[in-house]
Amino acid sequence: MSDSSKHNLNRRALLLGAVLLVGGGAALTRIARSPGAFLGRARAFNAEQFALLEQVCEVIIPTTDTPGAITAGVPAFMRQMLEEWGSDESRAEIVSVLETLEKLAWSKFGAGFLELIPERRLQVVSGLDAERVARHDPAYGKFKQLVLLGYYQSEIGATHELRYELVPGAWRANLPLSEVGRASAV
Amino acid sequence: MDFDAIVVGSGISGGWVAKELCERGLKTLVIERGRHVNHRTDYMDFSAPWEVPNRGKVPEAEVAEHYAVQSQCYAFNSATKQWWVRDSEHPYSTPPGRPYSWIRGYHLGGRSITWGRQTYRMSDYDFAANALDGNGVDWPIRYADISPWYDRVERFAGISGANEGLAQLPDGQFMPPMALNCLETEFKKKIEQDFPTRRVTSGRCAHLTEPTAEQLALGRGSCQMRHTCERGCGYGAYFSSLSATLPAARNTGNLTVVTDAIVERLDYDPAKRRISGVRVIDANTKQGRSYQARVVFMCASTIGTAQILLASQSEYFPEGLANRSGAVGRYLMDHLVGIGASGTHPGFTDRYYYGRRPTGFYLPRYINLTETAGVDFQRGFGFQGYSGRATWDRAEHEAGVGAELKQRLRAPGPWGMQLIGFGEMLPRANNRVTLHGTQKDRWGIPLAHIDCSHGDNERRLADRANRDAVQMLLSAGFENVAPLGELKPPGHSVHEMGTARMGRDPATSVLNAHNQAHDVQNLFITDGSCMTSSGTVNPSLTYMALSARAANHAADRLASGEI
Numbered sequence: 079m080s081d082s083s084k085h086n087l088n089r090r091a092l093l094l095g096a097v098l099l100v101g102g103g104a105a106l107t108r109i110a111r112s113p114g115a116f117l118g119r120a121r122a123f124n125a126e127q128f129a130l131l132e133q134v135c136e137v138i139i140p141t142t143d144t145p146g147a148i149t150a151g152v153p154a155f156m157r158q159m160l161e162e163w164g165s166d167e168s169r170a171e172i173v174s175v176l177e178t179l180e181k182l183a184w185s186k187f188g189a190g191f192l193e194l195i196p197e198r199r200l201q202v203v204s205g206l207d208a209e210r211v212a213r214h215d216p217a218y219g220k221f222k223q224l225v226l227l228g229y230y231q232s233e234i235g236a237t238h239e240l241r242y243e244l245v246p247g248a249w250r251a252n253l254p255l256s257e258v259g260r261a262s263a264v
Numbered sequence: 265m266d267f268d269a270i271v272v273g274s275g276i277s278g279g280w281v282a283k284e285l286c287e288r289g290l291k292t293l294v295i296e297r298g299r300h301v302n303h304r305t306d307y308m309d310f311s312a313p314w315e316v317p318n319r320g321k322v323p324e325a326e327v328a329e330h331y332a333v334q335s336q337c338y339a340f341n342s343a344t345k346q347w348w349v350r351d352s353e354h355p356y357s358t359p360p361g362r363p364y365s366w367i368r369g370y371h372l373g374g375r376s377i378t379w380g381r382q383t384y385r386m387s388d389y390d391f392a393a394n395a396l397d398g399n400g401v402d403w404p405i406r407y408a409d410i411s412p413w414y415d416r417v418e419r420f421a422g423i424s425g426a427n428e429g430l431a432q433l434p435d436g437q438f439m440p441p442m443a444l445n446c447l448e449t450e451f452k453k454k455i456e457q458d459f460p461t462r463r464v465t466s467g468r469c470a471h472l473t474e475p476t477a478e479q480l481a482l483g484r485g486s487c488q489m490r491h492t493c494e495r496g497c498g499y500g501a502y503f504s505s506l507s508a509t510l511p512a513a514r515n516t517g518n519l520t521v522v523t524d525a526i527v528e529r530l531d532y533d534p535a536k537r538r539i540s541g542v543r544v545i546d547a548n549t550k551q552g553r554s555y556q557a558r559v560v561f562m563c564a565s566t567i568g569t570a571q572i573l574l575a576s577q578s579e580y581f582p583e584g585l586a587n588r589s590g591a592v593g594r595y596l597m598d599h600l601v602g603i604g605a606s607g608t609h610p611g612f613t614d615r616y617y618y619g620r621r622p623t624g625f626y627l628p629r630y631i632n633l634t635e636t637a638g639v640d641f642q643r644g645f646g647f648q649g650y651s652g653r654a655t656w657d658r659a660e661h662e663a664g665v666g667a668e669l670k671q672r673l674r675a676p677g678p679w680g681m682q683l684i685g686f687g688e689m690l691p692r693a694n695n696r697v698t699l700h701g702t703q704k705d706r707w708g709i710p711l712a713h714i715d716c717s718h719g720d721n722e723r724r725l726a727d728r729a730n731r732d733a734v735q736m737l738l739s740a741g742f743e744n745v746a747p748l749g750e751l752k753p754p755g756h757s758v759h760e761m762g763t764a765r766m767g768r769d770p771a772t773s774v775l776n777a778h779n780q781a782h783d784v785q786n787l788f789i790t791d792g793s794c795m796t797s798s799g800t801v802n803p804s805l806t807y808m809a810l811s812a813r814a815a816n817h818a819a820d821r822l823a824s825g826e827i
Contacts, residue, residue, distance in 0.1 A: 139665075139666075140666055142671075159319075162318055165325050230656040239674065251617055252615060258618055264491075
């Protein structure tokens with residue numbers, strides 16, 4: 079299979095996913111209004127989209143001396159959010175960001191995102207990030223917000239990467255940063 | 265008689281009235297239109313961020329369909345969702361182009377669970393304001409009348425704060441204040457230097473920092489600095505009807521509470537010139553029933569109380585109960601919000617704090633008091649301030665991904681500060697609540713129609729608040745300083761008041777100096793509707809003091825047989 083036909087297949091798969099998502103949305107919203115109806119809701123991502131989402135999340139928040147996005151459950155969190163929280167519009171926006179990244183991978187490096195080596199994945203994501211943050215793109219903002227929320231408000235993100243106490247017990251108004259250590263998660 | 269007293273509503277005002285009446289030995293019925301709530305066990309305050317449904321976000325489709333208005337409140341999230349009505353189930357109407365945000369919750373305790381807990385006394389500048397500039401009618405009381413009652417409610421509720429000796433922000437019975445952080449301390453120094461009559465003080469709030477024996481005995485404890493207050497507090501560390509007044513009332517053995525009981529109207533007996541019954545509809549079965557008592561207190565909230573009075577028409581009160589003046593429903597006010605400024609500060613990068621303080625600082629009114637030059641409006645504003653270091657969520661608006669991003673967010677971001685203005689709104693007859701001519705809710709009760717808008721004075725005041733906030737932040741060395749935004753439509757500060765005002769003259773006001781209806785001697789109203797002017801400070805503490813004062817007055821008059 080040539081690179082371009084694989085590209086087309088991937089593109090088609092992604093687009094098909096998006097169409098199902100949007101087309102099915104109206105009916106699903108109606109069903110979802112009765113209690114328990116969320117159980118029957120279609121998944122927010124197909125398998126290919128989810129595989130892509132996992133790796134994009136891990137590029138944004140990689141494993142370093144602390145766990146990264148995948149270990150912290152960010153992709154699963156985003157899937158859950160798009161199934162339980164997001165409107166049809168939000169789901170379409172998030173999928174559109176993934177589509178754009180896949181397209182950028184092809185146009186920059188002639189291969190799908192998942193085929194790229196880590197350095198190139200980082201280039202693709204940071205390129206889009208810089209451009210979209212600069213022009214305050216709402217779809218990308220929503221995407222990045224979910225990744226950040228998924229990580230920094232997870233148990234790993236809040237308590238291993240940052241600092242969180244369920245019950246601080248005291249207010250100490252003025253301390254050296256070195257004494258507190260890391261940023262508070264809340 | 266079923267009871268000595270009936271209290272309609274269980275929020276901040278109703279809770280206080282119930283406590284005082286019960287402690288005076290009166291058999292008291294509290295009628296709450298919403299569901300029963302258990303203190304502690306019905307709160308979500310012990311959930312970590314990752315345990316809260318959808319990390320605090322309420323599903324977008326659900327917000328659009330059911331919470332379009334309620335979700336405008338900063339405290340609305342998936343951990344507090346139970347404290348807000350569904351707009352879809354509790355509609356009201358507004359004229360085209362004049363939105364009003366009626367933000368509320370129907371459950372035992374009302375908005376005393378979700379309130380902002382900022383507690384400031386009104387001063388004689390506030391009580392004399394109408395008499396001085398001719399807006400509205402004169403308050404029938406002055407600070408000296410209410411001061412001992414502020415003392416009483418502060419001691420019981422537990423207010424943390426610092427005495428400052430300011431005429432416009434009277435001192436009180438305070439527990440130790442919550443300290444200012446390093447940037448706020450610096451800001452205070454600079455402001456008090458550059459603007460000699462402006463003052464910065466710790467935000468006075470209804471949180472226990474040094475509980476009394478009385479508070480401990482009610483099962484309340486010290487604030488744990490979690491700042492998840494709006495979910496409800498299992499420690500009972502902040503004041504609410506559920507943590508404080510209703511338990512105290514229950515301890516007397518004189519309290520009865522019914523929930524899911526919607527008051528439809530009050531029946532008036534023209535021969536005895538008294539309220540003869542309180543008619544309710546069961547929220548679930550829609551069955552009607554009636555309660556009788558010697559005295560009735562309306563604490564159903566500013567708009568709710570007006571709605572019930574207007575619906576209680578009779579041959580003797582064709583314009584609504586206790587409404588010979590025509591003032592019922594009129595003079596609706598809400599503090600001006602959406603004004604102020606924010607900025608970042610380049611210093612103190614090596615300083616931080618520990619804990620989540622549930623208050624900030626307060627910068628009380630100076631305009632038209634100590635600073636009058638070039639002021640082109642009446643009344644004034646104060647600022648609530650908050651400062652802290654930016655958290656991880658700043659990264660949504662900053663470019664960067666990967667290990668670099670992670671490393672950067674490990675440290676707190678720059679210091680920032682917000683000055684959030686609260687401005688006074690003038691009482692105007694045309695800002696009013698009426699009953700909708702045709703539309704009714706699912707219980708057959710006519711909808712409230714709310715017609716309320718700002719005037720020139722409000723807009724000029726808001727402009728000045730924005731300019732002053734920007735100027736103060738700049739003078740204190742802040743960067744990226746910008747106004748917070750536009751004046752928001754009324755309702756947004758959730759300080760609605762004024763629809764059954766107190767006054768000296770029965771021809772122009774609804775209530776006398778003791779919150780007793782001029783027209784009906786066994787009817788008292790102590791929720792926000794009694795307010796003759798709005799003042800600049802958060803009003804809940806004043807509702808508490810007026811409620812306690814009126815309840816004791818009523819108990820005295822019942823004992824002497826005058827009611």
